[in-house]
Amino acid sequence: MKVNKNSSVYIIVYATVMVVVVAAVLAICAMVLQPIQNANVERETKGALLTVAGMSVATEEIEKAYAENITEVQVAASDGGSLPLYQSSVGGRTLYIIPVAGSGLWGPVWGYVALDGDWSTISAVVFDHKGETPGLGAEIAAPVFMDQFVGKQLFEGDNLVGITVLKGAGASQGNPHAVDAISGGTITSRAVETMIRTTLEEYKPYIEKQRSNGND
Amino acid sequence: MGTTKSKNWQYFLGPLSKDNPVIVQVLGICSALAVTAQLKPAFVMTLSVVVVTAFANLIMSLLRKGVPGRIRIIVQLVVIAFLVILVDQVLKAFVYDVSKQLSVYVGLIITNCILMGRVEAFALSNKPWPALVDGAANGVGYGIILLMLGFVRELLGSGSLWGVRVIPDEWYIQNGGFYANNGLMMLPPMALVLVGIIIWVHRSSKSNKDLIEK
Numbered sequence: 001m002k003v004n005k006n007s008s009v010y011i012i013v014y015a016t017v018m019v020v021v022v023a024a025v026l027a028i029c030a031m032v033l034q035p036i037q038n039a040n041v042e043r044e045t046k047g048a049l050l051t052v053a054g055m056s057v058a059t060e061e062i063e064k065a066y067a068e069n070i071t072e073v074q075v076a077a078s079d080g081g082s083l084p085l086y087q088s089s090v091g092g093r094t095l096y097i098i099p100v101a102g103s104g105l106w107g108p109v110w111g112y113v114a115l116d117g118d119w120s121t122i123s124a125v126v127f128d129h130k131g132e133t134p135g136l137g138a139e140i141a142a143p144v145f146m147d148q149f150v151g152k153q154l155f156e157g158d159n160l161v162g163i164t165v166l167k168g169a170g171a172s173q174g175n176p177h178a179v180d181a182i183s184g185g186t187i188t189s190r191a192v193e194t195m196i197r198t199t200l201e202e203y204k205p206y207i208e209k210q211r212s213n214g215n216d
Numbered sequence: 217m218g219t220t221k222s223k224n225w226q227y228f229l230g231p232l233s234k235d236n237p238v239i240v241q242v243l244g245i246c247s248a249l250a251v252t253a254q255l256k257p258a259f260v261m262t263l264s265v266v267v268v269t270a271f272a273n274l275i276m277s278l279l280r281k282g283v284p285g286r287i288r289i290i291v292q293l294v295v296i297a298f299l300v301i302l303v304d305q306v307l308k309a310f311v312y313d314v315s316k317q318l319s320v321y322v323g324l325i326i327t328n329c330i331l332m333g334r335v336e337a338f339a340l341s342n343k344p345w346p347a348l349v350d351g352a353a354n355g356v357g358y359g360i361i362l363l364m365l366g367f368v369r370e371l372l373g374s375g376s377l378w379g380v381r382v383i384p385d386e387w388y389i390q391n392g393g394f395y396a397n398n399g400l401m402m403l404p405p406m407a408l409v410l411v412g413i414i415i416w417v418h419r420s421s422k423s424n425k426d427l428i429e430k
Contacts, residue, residue: 006285025298026305183399
C-alpha cells in the first residue's frame with residue numbers, strides 16, 4: 001500500500017507517534033537519572049559548606065566529613081518563621097554559616113557566608129550561580145572574587161551594612177565593608193551585594209541577640 | 217568504494233574552511249560571541265555541538281523517507297531538542313562538574329542555526345553515513361572558530377589560557393609594569409570584530425578568492 005505522506009491523517013499520526021516516543025524516552029531517562037543528579041546536587045551543597053568552613057575534602061569523603069563537622073539548626077526569622085543556620089567546628093574554631101540566595105542577571109545566584117564568633121567578621125564565602133555568563137558574571141564563583149570577602153565586616157557598630165561592591169580595581173582597598181566588583185559583570189556583582197544584605201536582614205534579630213549575648 | 221570514500225572526505229573537509237558554518241555561512245554567530253571569553257567553555261561547547269550536530273544529522277537522515285514534508289521543520293526541532301535534553305541530563309548525572317561549567321549553553325545548542333541548517337540542507341537528502349560525517353564536520357568547523365576566538369580573547373582579555381596565567385604578574389601596571397588587560401576583549405562586541413578579522417584573513421588567502429563577492 002502506498003502511503004500519501006502529505007495527507008492530514010499521515011501527518012497527525014506521524015506527529016503523535018513522534019511526540020509520544022520522544023516524551024516517553026525523555027521521561028524514562030529523567031526518572032532513571034534523577035536520583036544520581038539529586039545526589040550530585042546534595043553532595044555539592046555539602047561540599048560548599050565544608051569549603052566555607054575551611055575544609056577541602058575529596059568528593060568521596062564529603063558525606064563523612066559533613067556528618068562529623070557540620071550541624072544544621074533552625075533559628076527564628078524576622079518575619080516569625082524559621083531559617084536554617086549551619087554551625088561548623090573545624091580545628092576548634094566555631095563558625096556560623098548562613099545560606100544566602102538572590103537573583104543574578106540570567107538566573108538564581110546563591111552561596112554561603114561563614115561568620116566568626118563575633119557574627120560580623122567574614123571567615124569565608126562560597127558563591128555559585130545557575131547561568132551567569134562565563135568570564136563575566138560567572139566570576140563571582142572564582143576564588144579571586146570570593147577571597148576578597150575574607151576578613152570583611154558585615155556590621156558597622158550595631159548597624160548592618162553588608163558588603164558593597166565597588167567599581168575599579170583596588171577601589172575597595174582598606175574598606176572593611178566593600179569588595180571590588182567584576183568588570184563586565186556589574187549586574188551579577190550587585191546581585192551578590194543585594195543577596196547578602198537582604199538575607200542578613202532576615203537573620204538580623206537572631207544575630208543581634210547573639211551579638212548582645214556575646215558582648216555581655 | 218573509492219569514490220564514496222573521497223566524497224565523504226570532501227564532506228568532512230568542506231566545513232573546515234571553504235564552507236565553514238561560522239565564517240562563510242555566517243551561522244551560529246550568537247553562541248560564538250557568548251561562550252568565547254575563555255578557552256575552556258569554548259572547548260566544551262565545541263565538543264557538545266559536534267556530538268549534537270552529528271547525531272541530529274544521523275537521526276534525520278534515517279527518518280528522511282518517512283518525514284511528512286509539511287511538518288519537517290517541527291520534526292527537526294523535536295529531534296534536536298530531544299538530543300540536547302538527553303545530553304544535558306546525562307552530563308548532569310555523570311559529569312556534574314562539566315555540566316556546571318557549560319551551564320546554560322547546553323540548552324542553547326537547540327537554537328544554534330548550524331543544526332537546523334545542516335539537517336534541512338543535507339541530512340534530509342543524503343544517506344546516514346555522509347550525513348553523520350557532514351554533521352560532525354560542521355561541528356568541528358564551528359569549533360575551530362570558537363577556539364581561535366577563545367584563545368585570543370582569553371589571552372588578551374584576562375592574560376591567561378585555559379585558566380592558567382601566561383602573562384607575568386610583574387608586567388602589569390598595578391605592579392609597576394607596562395601592561396594592562398584589554399577589557400574590550402571580554403565583551404561580546406569585540407568577538408564580533410574578531411570574527412570579522414578572521415573572515416577578512418580567510419577570504420584574502422589565494423585559494424579562497426572565489427568567496428569574495430563581486
